Amino acid sequence: MKPLIKTAPTLLAAALLSACSLAPTYQRPSAPVADAYPQDTAGAAARTSVTLPASAASAVDTGWRSFFADTRLQQLIAAALEHNRDLRTAVLRMDEARALYDVQSADRLPNLNASASVARAKTPAFLSSSGHSTVGKRYDAGLAISAFELDFFGRVKSLSDAALASYLATEEARQAAQISLVAQVAQAYYTERAYAEQLALAQQTYAARSRTYQLTQQRAEVGASSRLDLRSAETLMETARAAALSLARQRAQAENALTLLVGQNQPSTSTSGALPDQRQLDAMSALPAGLPSELLARRPDIRAAEQRLKAATANIGAARAAFFPRISLTTSLGSSSPSLGGLFDSGSGSWSFAPQLSLPIFDAGRNRANLSLAETRKNIAVADYEKTIQTAFREVADALAARDYLGEQVQAQNSIVEAQADRLKLLQLRFEQGIASSLDVLDAQRELFSAQQTLVQVRQQRSGSAVDLYRALGGGLQP
Template identity: 75%
Template sequence: MTKPGHTLLTALMAAGLLSACSLAPTLQTPAAPVAATWPEASAADSAANGKAAADTGWRDYFADVRLQQLIATALEHNRDLRTAALRMEEARAQYDIQSADRLPNVNASVADTRAKTPAFLTSSGHSTIGKRYDAGLSMPAFELDFFGRVKSLNDAALAAYLATDEARQAAQIGLVADVAKAYYTERAYAEQYALAQQSFETRQRTYDLTRQRANVGASSLLDLRTNETLMETARAAALTLARQRAQAENALTLLVGQPPAPAPAATPANAAGNAGAGGSASGSALASDAQIDAMSALPAGLPSDLLTRRPDIRAAEQRLKSANANIGAARAAFFPRVSLTAAVGSSSPTLGGLFGSGSGSWSFAPQLVLPIFDAGRNRANLNLSEVRKNLAVADYEKTIQVAFREVADALAARSYLGDQVTAQRAIQDAQADRLRLLELRFANGVASSLDVLDAQRELFASQQSLVQARLLRTTSAIDLYRALGGGLK
């Protein structure tokens, strides 16, 4: 091997060895700025035994077959998730581009050069046309990374890519939870609409009967107008719920990414006599109490567990690493930058002699650039990198705090919403029994029709409140699953 070849090889080996150096500060990950345990109100819940949310796939968590189909479709067609995946691919490409700077670029070239020299510039007094043929390999301006500038930029790009990948996983978990919440919200509106429609039909029959009685003088005009008011109120409530259900279906369609299959008709499962204390009756739009109990039985563990369970926290940590690596690149800009440009090949005035004996050529041009005056640019870049790292630290700590709050809220909801649903069901059962007794008293002429109508109105309100309480308990179980980092598979 020629001496220039030895020189070039030695330089490249030195560059490879020295590229391990870095001026980036040692990263000290901030301590989690939250309590070591969950709030006292949720201490019993956090000690629950069972499979962790991060180890529970969404197919195991959500038992509803139609919901599973909707989630699978959303994971394939949701545009926000598709955008997150493309962002990850974009970050991967940027990392590949940046990592390419750590290795020299080698180009092959073939050139045919012709140049005319005027007669007054030649010794013979005649113009000449010179020809030259060149072929070889060249390495343009390869930086020897003595101070780790290129390595720091590469580390920053890698951390940015990993942060984007974690963000994609967080988006996927969020999508699973959002689809489930939208699905149960639509089902709750469907159940409420069925109750409202049932109430409207009952009140319409009562109104028709009262009108007939008023026509023969058996009922007063006040009774007629009161019944008409209650009937129209029920109709307005049914129309409102129909609109809300349609809007909930539109929200679900947007999340799924394409029109879902038509939902089955809902049965008012919590109407009087249709649901017992143990759960919803067959045909219920929402999950049963037993299903919600199973969904809520997730061990919370310790707040520190969130650092590895939640992709959004891991993404914030990677962004912090990227910002820290950029400080190393900014520091390296203060030091000399050494680059190598080299070429080896063959040159000849004739094409036939291009690879003949004695036609070899080479060039070797090391360059050292030392910053002397840059009007404070390098200092400003370093300050900017340090500020961005501080911002990344604040973002990391805030992400942990938000995660802690979300889990604590979900645990608090799990502690109280079960009892709230039980109390609301007891109210509904009491209202249903009260209506039954008043209807008996009215049939015997003891109670007035206004008492019966008032009982019907209060029963309808308690039924609607029970659906809302059960929906709230369902969505809180979904929020707990999401907050604990579940839902990837």
């Protein structure tokens, strides 16, 4: 037995340093997307309206404080990053995965335990060599390694690699959650600001139509206006009032959604800034799109999917190693004595060495089924990785299309508002001169109000598209 004890350190070193791995060699799947984002001739004119400066930084290098100029929005994003419960859960998931990795990686090293024990046993007379019953005592103390697996075939290493990849995937998922939260807060803020602008327009319109209704009512009392004119003016006034009430409700709900994202009650946003103007939107949209292949390094959700694929690949190695012998080692070194006082006396040393070999012979197909399961899960991870890339490609392409078209749409809608305002002014002059009817004026007021509301909606959509492009390109991590 002594030669075996002498070789124990050698066996341990061999297990720790030279364990092979039966996992397949990891190869990143090719990205199942085109080499460039889609371009179309229909949007060529629109693309010329957004000039990308040569010095424009990538989204990854642009912190959200630099991207969003609104001070109030910056405060909301900072508060959300600190208090949002979904993000807090993502951080805790990361801590959970890190702890699981630490637990799994601990199996690659032997666990050394100190132990001390005492045992009393009675031997009956007919079994005692002296013919008398005896009571024996034994004291033991020492160090022991219990059931340490010598990882010659890399089973424990593969499990540790899988746990590490899962932890890294969780870390990437936390970063993806942070980027998504920044974008969601910005979208919710711009939505609330759009409702605020629409509400202000509705209130102004209601006030103007109330004055028109009162004037028409006075004219009707003296016979200068018909009952039809009075009812038409009343209809427009009440329509504006109903629109204002609806927008007030929508704005309140948008504020509630923003509070949920931030994670704590915030002061009212009634004094916050307006939607970004055309110059700010052009600056926000002037982010170079780059190439689809660059998304692999930019987007944390893609990196997370790749880490999950690596974990699935490592689990195949653990499933393959289950077909081979499993060697475990239990050993101890210490001192034993029949009395407590002589426990550490000279000559009381003791040791034990118990290697164990386990070779699967018949398991009713369990190991083969586990290997098939690991391979299937790896194929699922490949499909998930490819779908994540395709989704990211689509999000960037959609954001680019929105950048191209919404800029032109804002300009076109702004022209409509200016034309409708001028039309209303001309009709009012004609009405005062008795050339146009009051119905023409009321119709022009209605169309101007509708055009103004649509302009605010399109501006809000363009603000959202700039945020979508920023998020889709992987921005939002840096403060």
